[in-house]
Amino acid sequence: RNKGISVRATGRNEAMGKLLEKMGAEFVHADLTELVSSQAKVMLAGIDTLWHCSSFTSPWGTQQAFDLANVRATRRLGEWAVAWGVRNFIHISSPSLYFDYHHHRDIKEDFRPHRFANEFARSKAAGEEVINLLAQANPQTRFTVLRPQSLFGPHDKVFIPRLAHMMHHYGSVLLPHGGSALVDMTYYENAIHAMWLAN
Numbered sequence: 763r764n765k766g767i768s769v770r771a772t773g774r775n776e777a778m779g780k781l782l783e784k785m786g787a788e789f790v791h792a793d794l795t796e797l798v799s800s801q802a803k804v805m806l807a808g809i810d811t812l813w814h815c816s817s818f819t820s821p822w823g824t825q826q827a828f829d830l831a832n833v834r835a836t837r838r839l840g841e842w843a844v845a846w847g848v849r850n851f852i853h854i855s856s857p858s859l860y861f862d863y864h865h866h867r868d869i870k871e872d873f874r875p876h877r878f879a880n881e882f883a884r885s886k887a888a889g890e891e892v893i894n895l896l897a898q899a900n901p902q903t904r905f906t907v908l909r910p911q912s913l914f915g916p917h918d919k920v921f922i923p924r925l926a927h928m929m930h931h932y933g934s935v936l937l938p939h940g941g942s943a944l945v946d947m948t949y950y951e952n953a954i955h956a957m958w959l960a961n
Contacts, residue, residue: 818831828884836893850904860873
């Protein structure tokens, strides 16, 4: 908002919605897995750029739960974005789709393991396929996929809480490969900067 841009946010967390409204954003309370076209119309009317950051990120869950949130909701949101004239669609995916229990450096963007490590990784890869198909069929909307790794920062409900739990349970943070493994992490402001550049 401080860049002179109107912001409309959506999500299930009403407390976060109130915080966003205090910061000047418009908030539409909605669950993307249950979104209907009339809600999408309200949500997307007059929007030129959409940042799709929603995802089911649990380490456990059913294939159906992951597909509903990470594939079906992505497809429907992308289709509605095209229908309502959104020019830029930035989709936040995950580098977990590369993970195959082996060490890699300088991995190629199109690398895929023979078998995905879990349902989350499989569903994020499937969500990217949805985005690729939408991009090919709808050149009037520019689709971009970003894969930030291990996001952390204010309002993090995943990464830092897991580290805190590990500290509480074990008394220290267990480091992969005895601390010698290289691990990529992304501070949320750096991810947002990349999203701005993708507009």
